[in-house]
Amino acid sequence: MTDNLLTRGQLERKLSQEIQAFYRYHLGHRPSKVSCQLFNSKLAVIAEDSITNVELIL
Numbered sequence: 001m002t003d004n005l006l007t008r009g010q011l012e013r014k015l016s017q018e019i020q021a022f023y024r025y026h027l028g029h030r031p032s033k034v035s036c037q038l039f040n041s042k043l044a045v046i047a048e049d050s051i052t053n054v055e056l057i058l
Contacts, residue, residue, distance in 0.1 A: 012036040019045060027052050
């Protein structure tokens with residue numbers, strides 16, 4: 001039986017990529033870097049340069 005489960009590092013990388021894609025698709029802006037860190041039952045996300053131009057004006 002082959003399990004298709006991701007390792008913690010693969011999951012963190014996949015989440016980072018999906019968050020960047022979400023920003024790009026829905027906000028038209030891509031953060032310079034997105035880092036995800038999984039802890040036991042918590043997820044920390046750091047998005048650098050994630051403020052859009054509209055948010056800067058406000």
